Amino acid sequence: EQITLLHGSHRVGKRSDAAMEKWRGYGLGQFIHWGLYAIPGGAWNGKQYNGAAEWIRSWNGIPKSTYDSLNYSFNPTAFDAKAWAKTARQMGAKYVTFTTKHHDGFCLWPSKYTKYTVKNSPYKKDIVKAVVDAYDQEGIDVILYFSVMDWNHPDWRYDLKTKEDSIAFERFKKFTRNQLIELLTNYPTVKGLWFDGTWDKSWVKQAAFADELETEMRKLRPGLIIGSRFRADENGKRHFDSNGVLMGDYEQGWERKIPAKIEDVHGNDWDCVMTVPENQWGYNAAWNGHIKTGNELIEMTARCVSMGGNFVLNFGPKGDGSIRQEEIKLATEIGDWMKINQEAIYNCEYAGYEKQDWGYFTKKSGTDKIYMVVFNVPVSAALRIKTPPKTIIKKAYLLADTQEVFSPEEISGDEYFLHLKKREQSKPFVIVLETAKAEKGNGTKYE
Numbered sequence: 001e002q003i004t005l006l007h008g009s010h011r012v013g014k015r016s017d018a019a020m021e022k023w024r025g026y027g028l029g030q031f032i033h034w035g036l037y038a039i040p041g042g043a044w045n046g047k048q049y050n051g052a053a054e055w056i057r058s059w060n061g062i063p064k065s066t067y068d069s070l071n072y073s074f075n076p077t078a079f080d081a082k083a084w085a086k087t088a089r090q091m092g093a094k095y096v097t098f099t100t101k102h103h104d105g106f107c108l109w110p111s112k113y114t115k116y117t118v119k120n121s122p123y124k125k126d127i128v129k130a131v132v133d134a135y136d137q138e139g140i141d142v143i144l145y146f147s148v149m150d151w152n153h154p155d156w157r158y159d160l161k162t163k164e165d166s167i168a169f170e171r172f173k174k175f176t177r178n179q180l181i182e183l184l185t186n187y188p189t190v191k192g193l194w195f196d197g198t199w200d201k202s203w204v205k206q207a208a209f210a211d212e213l214e215t216e217m218r219k220l221r222p223g224l225i226i227g228s229r230f231r232a233d234e235n236g237k238r239h240f241d242s243n244g245v246l247m248g249d250y251e252q253g254w255e256r257k258i259p260a261k262i263e264d265v266h267g268n269d270w271d272c273v274m275t276v277p278e279n280q281w282g283y284n285a286a287w288n289g290h291i292k293t294g295n296e297l298i299e300m301t302a303r304c305v306s307m308g309g310n311f312v313l314n315f316g317p318k319g320d321g322s323i324r325q326e327e328i329k330l331a332t333e334i335g336d337w338m339k340i341n342q343e344a345i346y347n348c349e350y351a352g353y354e355k356q357d358w359g360y361f362t363k364k365s366g367t368d369k370i371y372m373v374v375f376n377v378p379v380s381a382a383l384r385i386k387t388p389p390k391t392i393i394k395k396a397y398l399l400a401d402t403q404e405v406f407s408p409e410e411i412s413g414d415e416y417f418l419h420l421k422k423r424e425q426s427k428p429f430v431i432v433l434e435t436a437k438a439e440k441g442n443g444t445k446y447e
């Protein structure tokens with residue numbers, strides 16, 4: 001049974017306002033991790049660090065003070081926010097999530113509340129503003145990433161063990177609130193905040209403070225979108241409160257992983273944030289292990305959209321501000337596919353069709369238009385379709401060439417085979433099903 005919570009979730013079920021509807025329809029997004037960590041690029045004194053490059057400060061071999069002084073070396077002469085935004089546009093990203101401050105505490109905007117910002121670097125200029133303006137001009141919405149955990153700030157604590165800890169952390173809480181209000185005030189067009197670094201006990205114990213701060217931010221920016229990772233409830237429960245209700249506006253737990261099946265998303269909105277290598281968010285000069293291909297990333301995008309989520313692909317620009325060739329190449333490959341098939345991704349949702357091995361169903365929100373995003377053509381070249389009950393398939397055709405029409409063979413109640421002509425496939429393709437609900441009448445399938 002439900003318990004009374006003061007600082008649990010304040011909403012049951014999906015948000016239905018226009019801002020959230022737009023977010024729900026994005027389908028494909030870009031994450032950008034950029035900061036001082038891009039300067040070492042995963043190596044220090046010629047030694048490669050195997051962990052995630054944005055965590056290099058935490059590597060034993062590095063004197064923290066030396067890392068912390070990297071702001072004096074930060075001068076990205078190749079930084080061009082407009083070029084970044086064009087790459088995102090080329091890929092077909094509808095939104096970008098951009099690191100304003102990662103765990104190292106370095107601020108890519110000239111914050112008034114700390115000296116550890118771009119202002120105190122050779123570069124000097126406001127990078128967050130450049131990114132927000134460039135992406136706004138490309139018509140790509142901006143969400144700001146913000147790490148609560150801040151290794152640079154003297155009042156950051158992992159836990160509150162002593163009176164001094166608590167006194168320091170009270171200062172840190174004020175600092176955090178000031179920075180968040182500053183970001184929302186400086187960059188009023190941003191659509192949301194993507195919080196990170198909120199798992200330590202110090203912050204988890206701040207249920208009331210974080211709840212009030214979330215309320216204050218939503219009041220300052222009506223429609224603001226905040227995920228489930230920002231705050232815990234008064235029992236320390238994160239992402240889902242003590243009654244199992246989702247915190248925030250969408251589930252923010254799918255980091256480098258995708259739900260296996262629709263049941264795992266519990267009817268919530270969600271995003272999946274994904275790295276190109278196994279686990280590198282910031283620039284790492286040496287990409288090791290499996291590097292995801294364009295086809296893999298297109299499949300991840302379709303899989304997320306087929307279960308009602310957004311797929312957010314990470315880019316880690318170099319210390320000089322340029323984007324590495326491998327990422328440019330992937331953006332182009334994904335974008336070329338999206339140019340032909342974007343109708344099956346944008347403003348689409350879970351179709352309610354039984355999952356099949358050949359790929360994924362998506363449904364255009366608010367319509368009965370179904371998309372079959374095909375990755376694995378069976379040796380039979382027959383694509384099985386199991387529709388929800390009382391569904392009529394009126395038309396079936398290739399999205400890329402609507403002249404290529406199919407007549408699905410009915411094999412049993414609500415079950416069909418769609419027979420493909422034998423052909424060589426090198427890229428996933430999309431088949432459109434125009435459907436209708438069988439009218440009530442004499443109960444037969446077709447009226």
Ligand SMILES: C[C@@H]1N[C@@H](c2cn(-c3ccccc3)nn2)[C@H](O)[C@@H]1O
Nearest residue numbers: 033052054055102196197255273281
């Ligand atoms: C979005 C991603 N979240 C950050 C992260 C992930 N983690 C982490 C920490 C412990 C276990 C698993 C993941 N710590 N920081 C990564 O650095 C990147 O920013």
